Amino acid sequence: MPANRIAEHVEANRTRFLDELKNLIAIPSVSTLPEHDADVRRAADFLVGQLREQVGMPRVELIETAGHPLVYAEAMDVPGKPTVLIYGHYDVQPADPFELWRTPPFEPTVDGDDVRGRGAVDDKGPMFATLKALETLMQTEGKLPVNVRVLIEGEEESGGASIAEYVKSHGGALQADCVLVLDTAMIEKNMPTISYGLRGIVYAEIIARGAGHDLHSGVYGGIAPNPLQALAWVLSDLKGRDGRINLPELYKMMQPLTDDERAALARQSELQEAGFLTAGGLKELPGEANYSIAERASARPTFEVHGVCGGFTGEGAKTVIPAEATAKVSLRLVPNQTPDAVFKLLAKRVAELSVPGVTMEVRDLHGGDAVLLSLESSALKAAATALETEFGKSVTYAREGGSIPVVALFDEVLHAPVVMLGFGLPDDNLHAPNEKFYIPNYYAAIRTVANFLTLL
Amino acid sequence: MPANRIAEHVEANRTRFLDELKNLIAIPSVSTLPEHDADVRRAADFLVGQLREQVGMPRVELIETAGHPLVYAEAMDVPGKPTVLIYGHYDVQPADPFELWRTPPFEPTVDGDDVRGRGAVDDKGPMFATLKALETLMQTEGKLPVNVRVLIEGEEESGGASIAEYVKSHGGALQADCVLVLDTAMIEKNMPTISYGLRGIVYAEIIARGAGHDLHSGVYGGIAPNPLQALAWVLSDLKGRDGRINLPELYKMMQPLTDDERAALARQSELQEAGFLTAGGLKELPGEANYSIAERASARPTFEVHGVCGGFTGEGAKTVIPAEATAKVSLRLVPNQTPDAVFKLLAKRVAELSVPGVTMEVRDLHGGDAVLLSLESSALKAAATALETEFGKSVTYAREGGSIPVVALFDEVLHAPVVMLGFGLPDDNLHAPNEKFYIPNYYAAIRTVANFLTLL
Numbered sequence: 039m040p041a042n043r044i045a046e047h048v049e050a051n052r053t054r055f056l057d058e059l060k061n062l063i064a065i066p067s068v069s070t071l072p073e074h075d076a077d078v079r080r081a082a083d084f085l086v087g088q089l090r091e092q093v094g095m096p097r098v099e100l101i102e103t104a105g106h107p108l109v110y111a112e113a114m115d116v117p118g119k120p121t122v123l124i125y126g127h128y129d130v131q132p133a134d135p136f137e138l139w140r141t142p143p144f145e146p147t148v149d150g151d152d153v154r155g156r157g158a159v160d161d162k163g164p165m166f167a168t169l170k171a172l173e174t175l176m177q178t179e180g181k182l183p184v185n186v187r188v189l190i191e192g193e194e195e196s197g198g199a200s201i202a203e204y205v206k207s208h209g210g211a212l213q214a215d216c217v218l219v220l221d222t223a224m225i226e227k228n229m230p231t232i233s234y235g236l237r238g239i240v241y242a243e244i245i246a247r248g249a250g251h252d253l254h255s256g257v258y259g260g261i262a263p264n265p266l267q268a269l270a271w272v273l274s275d276l277k278g279r280d281g282r283i284n285l286p287e288l289y290k291m292m293q294p295l296t297d298d299e300r301a302a303l304a305r306q307s308e309l310q311e312a313g314f315l316t317a318g319g320l321k322e323l324p325g326e327a328n329y330s331i332a333e334r335a336s337a338r339p340t341f342e343v344h345g346v347c348g349g350f351t352g353e354g355a356k357t358v359i360p361a362e363a364t365a366k367v368s369l370r371l372v373p374n375q376t377p378d379a380v381f382k383l384l385a386k387r388v389a390e391l392s393v394p395g396v397t398m399e400v401r402d403l404h405g406g407d408a409v410l411l412s413l414e415s416s417a418l419k420a421a422a423t424a425l426e427t428e429f430g431k432s433v434t435y436a437r438e439g440g441s442i443p444v445v446a447l448f449d450e451v452l453h454a455p456v457v458m459l460g461f462g463l464p465d466d467n468l469h470a471p472n473e474k475f476y477i478p479n480y481y482a483a484i485r486t487v488a489n490f491l492t493l494l
Numbered sequence: 495m496p497a498n499r500i501a502e503h504v505e506a507n508r509t510r511f512l513d514e515l516k517n518l519i520a521i522p523s524v525s526t527l528p529e530h531d532a533d534v535r536r537a538a539d540f541l542v543g544q545l546r547e548q549v550g551m552p553r554v555e556l557i558e559t560a561g562h563p564l565v566y567a568e569a570m571d572v573p574g575k576p577t578v579l580i581y582g583h584y585d586v587q588p589a590d591p592f593e594l595w596r597t598p599p600f601e602p603t604v605d606g607d608d609v610r611g612r613g614a615v616d617d618k619g620p621m622f623a624t625l626k627a628l629e630t631l632m633q634t635e636g637k638l639p640v641n642v643r644v645l646i647e648g649e650e651e652s653g654g655a656s657i658a659e660y661v662k663s664h665g666g667a668l669q670a671d672c673v674l675v676l677d678t679a680m681i682e683k684n685m686p687t688i689s690y691g692l693r694g695i696v697y698a699e700i701i702a703r704g705a706g707h708d709l710h711s712g713v714y715g716g717i718a719p720n721p722l723q724a725l726a727w728v729l730s731d732l733k734g735r736d737g738r739i740n741l742p743e744l745y746k747m748m749q750p751l752t753d754d755e756r757a758a759l760a761r762q763s764e765l766q767e768a769g770f771l772t773a774g775g776l777k778e779l780p781g782e783a784n785y786s787i788a789e790r791a792s793a794r795p796t797f798e799v800h801g802v803c804g805g806f807t808g809e810g811a812k813t814v815i816p817a818e819a820t821a822k823v824s825l826r827l828v829p830n831q832t833p834d835a836v837f838k839l840l841a842k843r844v845a846e847l848s849v850p851g852v853t854m855e856v857r858d859l860h861g862g863d864a865v866l867l868s869l870e871s872s873a874l875k876a877a878a879t880a881l882e883t884e885f886g887k888s889v890t891y892a893r894e895g896g897s898i899p900v901v902a903l904f905d906e907v908l909h910a911p912v913v914m915l916g917f918g919l920p921d922d923n924l925h926a927p928n929e930k931f932y933i934p935n936y937y938a939a940i941r942t943v944a945n946f947l948t949l950l
């Protein structure tokens with residue numbers, strides 16, 4: 039039985055598999071910070087080496103792009119069998135604020151059942167598990183049971199422009215019968231989860247400009263425009279205290295949920311509430327009234343302020359009226375809300391909200407479409423079987439609150455069902471200090487992916 | 495005629511007087527930044543040396559405090575003559591943003607008729623002019639015409655706690671018949687100005703705290719409190735787009751202006767408007783409707799946001815919901831609005847505006863009372879005569895928009911009239927990059943102060 043051989047192989051290689059993952063996490067492949075460009079490439083090179091030498095894929099390539107390179111591999115030598123495209127990303131979020139990490143973000147540390155480090159769960163751990171699954175199949179069976187393409191990007195955390203460009207222009211060369219993505223989460227520990235929806239995103243920067251230079255509030259207080267105050271008015275108007283986003287057309291665009299979906303999300307909310315509170319260090323989960331927690335976290339559009347910067351922010355006091363202030367904001371989008379259209383709504387609304395003496399520039403930093411997948415494909419059914427075998431429990435089908443922009447593109451360009459298997463946990467601190475990956479899920483992911491490919 | 499001898503002496507020492515001022519400006523005595531503590535002390539030592547060796551004051555002391563030292567000097571050897579207490583400050587504002595300076599802030603540079611550098615006008619130039627006036631009198635007349643005390647602080651830009659403490663506890667030892675302050679501005683170049691009012695101030699920090707650590711908006715967008723959004727709601731509520739501060743009791747506290755005062759401020763506004771626009775690099779001067787520019791800039795309370803900091807503010811995009819965000823704010827106050835009472839109003843209002851999941855801490859960083867001085871003292875009349883002699887024009891009596899917290903204390907503890915002679919100009923960029931002092935006003939200040947002391 040292959041499943042047994044797979045499990046035995048994983049067991050026999052536990053330490054090495056974990057050490058190799060730690061080597062990958064140790065590379066600070068922060069795609070959004072130019073000072074890490076060389077590190078990002080180092081992570082790509084590491085994966086090329088793994089695919090060539092450890093996995094033994096017959097064709098492995100580093101694909102240069104305008105940004106960070108793509109890692110591509112294929113083993114297309116099982117005629118008559120389906121082709122699976124495995125997607126992942128090797129870049130990570132910036133690690134700041136560094137002082138909040140219990141151990142340095144790029145010195146991966148095993149702590150109980152977790153391995154801690156930036157990118158551990160997003161997405162190095164789950165992505166690397168797919169490579170270790172391929173290696174396991176190669177070493178136990180001598181070859182892969184299906185045709186496989188692997189495509190790993192280095193810009194998922196900074197907009198994913200290069201993979202989007204590549205998929206659009208090389209769609210034919212990526213032909214596949216299904217796409218496998220390990221970059222989502224379980225709704226709770228030991229609750230095997232398949233994600234069938236992702237939110238889209240628009241990320242923008244609002245730059246407010248007032249005087250020609252910083253002014254002294256003793257002289258100009260009461261007569262000069264204040265870009266920080268203007269930003270407060272704009273941000274306050276864009277989202278009300280009731281959690282409602284003040285872009286009415288945004289809600290008109292969205293595809294309404296069915297009653298069944300809302301009811302399922304309400305049930306899921308009960309399972310998730312305690313985890314969300316504990317993992318976030320929160321006492322409550324505020325937001326729009328009349329929507330359950332899971333609905334707000336995965337099936338409603340959001341508006342969030344990610345950073346504001348302007349004026350004097352050191353210790354002590356300085357009575358400056360700043361010449362300029364900036365806010366970084368994003369909207370998470372649900373199906374039918376396209377990033378371009380929503381960016382236009384945002385820019386228009388900000389312009390309407392401008393105040394005398396302050397100009398507002400709105401810059402589109404990146405965007406990605408929301409995705410809603412069919413639950414009917416045979417690939418999805420094989421994945422569910424593999425998960426249920428691994429965990430001994432039936433699968434929960436969930437919508438994910440985050441965004442993986444390229445998934446919408448796979449759906450659209452390759453016309454292949456996308457299967458998203460979640461191995462992250464709610465307390466994994468992704469995008470936050472002390473990000474970690476639950477090590478038992480690493481091995482579970484390796485076994486599940488190997489079994490899924492065998493079942494196909 | 496002493497006035498002639500004074501003018502001749504100033505003329506004969508032009509270069510040295512300016513070089514010595516440049517030496518003082520070159521010391522980065524930024525009182526609010528702990529890394530400059532040694533520089534602040536160096537500036538105090540420089541003044542002690544000047545008062546001892548150049549001016550020749552018989553008693554000169556460096557007075558240690560809990561913060562930065564006070565510089566004190568006296569020459570009390572003219573029995574039967576009045577005593578003048580000369581106040582100034584040797585500390586300066588932080589110089590950032592450094593990249594906007596045309597020349598380095600602590601490398602004083604003469605550019606046409608100006609000397610540029612942090613602190614040039616606030617308050618090193620005008621303050622140092624009072625020392626050079628004393629030196630001029632000593633050297634031309636052999637002694638001072640009145641009894642003089644000099645008290646120069648090093649914390650004016652960071653709250654002035656030490657001088658406040660000292661004046662309260664040593665008021666008797668500072669006995670004076672009038673106080674002379676050179677730390678204000680002319681309403682326009684060549685418009686000799688005596689300030690009879692100062693705004694008070696409350697400077698506070700609002701710290702908004704949400705989750706236990708930064709969260710990922712893909713997971714928590716829609717269910718987690720966002721401290722930056724909460725700050726936007728609070729700041730937006732505290733001041734409306736109409737410029738009105740949403741603390742109704744603030745307006746009830748204030749002493750109303752007389753019709754004559756409002757009319758005078760309206761006339762002054764016409765003189766000041768072009769200067770405010772040019773100096774600030776502004777196209778308009780927005781604010782409360784139905785109040786003239788000068789009234790808004792000097793006789794109305796203000797609320798300004800000086801800095802906001804939170805979340806991801808680097809290049810690019812990070813989808814973080816920050817755990818914490820901070821805003822620095824101040825209110826400028828007019829007579830009868832006491833800092834303590836206004837801080838309580840602010841803290842109460844912020845508490846009322848709190849939103850679910852976000853705690854708001856309001857910290858009082860410093861405060862100072864507003865001042866409104868009588869125009870009837872003989873000291874003020876002597877000052878007006880000295881100014882009119884210097885400029886050949888009648889004096890404008892103005893209210894200053896800024897705050898010099900210790901002036902209220904002099905008024906209250908010493909019961910002596912305070913005379914504020916303005917030698918700054920509207921385009922001197924105080925508290926901003928490229929701060930400067932108009933050199934002809936430096937010499938005018940030296941002559942005017944020397945003549946004022948002679949006239950007393």
